[in-house]
Amino acid sequence: MLKFSNNLGDIVDHCISKTKKKGATDVEVALIKNTSETVSFRNKKLDESNRAENIGLSLAAYINKKKTIVSSSNLKNGNLEKLIDRCIDAAKITPDDEFNSLPDKELLFKSSKELDLLDNTHLENSKKIEYLKEAEEVAFRNPEIVNTNGSSFSESKTEVIIGNSKGFKNGYKTSNFTAYCEVVSKSNGNMERDYEYTSKRHFENLLKPVELGSNAAKFAIRKLKPQKINSGKFNVIFDKRISKNFLNYFSNAITGSSIYKGTSFLKDKLNKKIFSEKINITDRGDIERGNGSKYFDNEGVQIKNLSLVKNGVLNDYLIDTYYGKKLNLSSNGRSGGTTNLYFENGDQELKDLMNSNEKIFYITETIGHGTNIVTGDYSVGAAGIMIENGEFTYPVSEVTIAGNLSDMFKRVILANDLQFNYSINSPSMLIEDITVAGK
């Protein structure tokens, strides 16, 4: 049994009945309440504190096959009334769309195991500052670290309630603790920055400040005095921070909307091999304390565990109610996107990947948005470290890497170092023969 605040539940009920009374045939309401406290710390002292209290309501009114959405942070009765009137008025003159509907009743959330998504720990700002102070002190023990872009610690609690006129109403609370540290290293005239970041549902699972600070420092220092390399074809290893981005492109390409509209390089690839047979991709919402875990999706639909890619073959799309109806598929609870999405471990050590060729470009950072989901064309700025004979040698920057994702996916080789640090996670990744543009 999930828990949510009665007073918020009452607002949801009130909105549903009021909207129906004014002529809607169906109504869906989502209410999200969030409180958060963030402190930033820089050069041994507090830089900024930020306390936030937000509430947001989103209401969709259906008049048969017509639909409009209103949303607001102003939940005063007078304003709600105005919004509902406006929503109904707009819905009346919106053209029909035969695929507009609430989720099928049998797909709505029924039950789940306890996911342990709420940690009620409250840290006074002084405690947050202590954490950041320690992280920064550790980073500054390295003489190359000369400055900081600031560290921050944020604690937030969120409550979400979803209700609809088919009688569904449920909600739950989650918490999130995040710490970030970004430092600047310097050598001669060259300055570089890098960061470490940790984000968890429960405070006790965060990285310790020592690790946060020393990792940030280590990353910033290893980028110093970079070289620009000559253009050429390279075998490339993507650090875990970067390899997970490929899952983002993958998930964008298999959402119902891009599949239905044909705006995806993975259209018509269902049941076809898009990776090598060693590759498996899973999306599951029920990982205990998982950063991407949810009890139900944005429409209240139960979240299925999906084996999206099995032995290299694309098995499933990400489907919500609307595109499910269009594609003649059932929603699998992905209104709002993926949950905990990850590549399963490969069968090689990172070290073996590093030794797989005399010269490998290890990428720690990409910059820019050069990914075209329609064609699969990929071109981004990159920086990293050159590996020669299995050893890190010198940093590289101001280069680009480019290729086509359909082709790159087929050549993905994964290490066995998967960790669940974010809501999207990947082991380190090797792709051979990538075009690097430099000098």
Next chain:
Amino acid sequence: MSKILKNSELDVSIANNIVSETLNNCDDGELYLEDSKSEAIVLDDNKIKSSSYNSNLGYGLRAITDDVVAYSHSSDLTKKSLNESSKNLKSTLSSSKGTYNSEIKKTNKKYYSEQDPIEAKNFKSKIEILNQVNEYLRKKDSSVKQVTATMLGEHKSIEIIRSGGEILTDERPLVRFNVSVMLEKNGRKETAVYGIGGRQNYDAYLKEANWKNVCDEALRIASVNLNSKPAPAGEMQVVLGPGWPAILIHEAVGHGLEGDFNRKKTSAFHNLVGQRVASEGVTIIDDGTLENRRGSLSIDDEGTPTEKTILIENGILKNFMQDRLNARLMNTRSTGNGRRESYKHVVMPRMRNTIMLNGNHTQEEMIKSVKKGIFAVSFGGGQVDITSGKFVFNCTEAYEIIDGKVGSPIKGATLIGDGPSALKEVLMVGDDMMLDPGIGTCGKAGQGVPVGVGQPSLLINKMTVGGTQL
């Protein structure tokens, strides 16, 4: 007179008292109130896919002592909530002993009208235009397989209540119209996006000739890309077209000249004022005063009137862009660049309309002078690493140049360069300065604000083009 408080449960004199008491002994701060409305109507896949309307009301209370900022915001505009915020700020800044500077200069100049674009045009006629756009594009070219057209309208009222009771206000309209098309021909697909917008009513941008022009432009770019070949890889000369390609300037030098990064000495430009950072003939300004432009503001989000700020004059770095906090700490004045996305966000120095002024070369001259390079006409987004100075931007329409002639179109590729040196590589500045069509949104530290850019054609001696062809 506070219009926002008049319609709330919070009495203006109570608010004034809380503000003055909270900011006692602080160096700066204010109560920022926001009442905003926005709508989005999307046509997609032959249908009105969604229509949504959002109204937001909230406040942000900010207190600053020396270089420490305490901020608290809420969507609950009541005495109780504001008192809690005040308490939170005071406990954060327990040892404050600053001097509040209440002075904010005023110009009373307005660069746009107060109209509300959402109410000025009825819903039905907006839907009608979107449907016409869809029909027009599909009729015009049978290879059009998808059309997405979006209308975004916004009206934002802001009030800044300073300690002592002074209230500064601004009413900001903003609209944007976007068309995205996907073409499919001989098994190949390409998309392109084009849009227009600014701080006026929809009708200023959506006369039949206007929206048809947007459609034609999106269709033209997508058609060019259907015939594109793989882009080259490596360093070469680059000719940039006028207008929107000025996101090069926004990324390469704009962000690096924002006051906060320079006060903190984390920008690659922090110690370069008075020095040459660009070729002779390169002058770059940041201008908040252009009428009805997307990046223009009558006053910034701290109440400072905006202005035309010279950043680089004839190649020499002159000024940074400042908000009040960074200006005070750097012993200079705010340039009216203090901006925030909404009441949920703290103020930072941000760009407005960032523009490179005309030189005296022609685009033809530039192309003629290039042996091997690319001609980049249209762009997607860009990004920069302030500290190392490395920046990228993505071409969405580009051609190869061989022996002084424009050749085949090439696929979208990322261009990468180094901010502090890129503008020293400028060989020619064109005489054809153009502003972008009014579509830019700049992201910084998780906040998005509307901005503009502009430039004439440019010839850059050396940039790395991130294609696949070695």
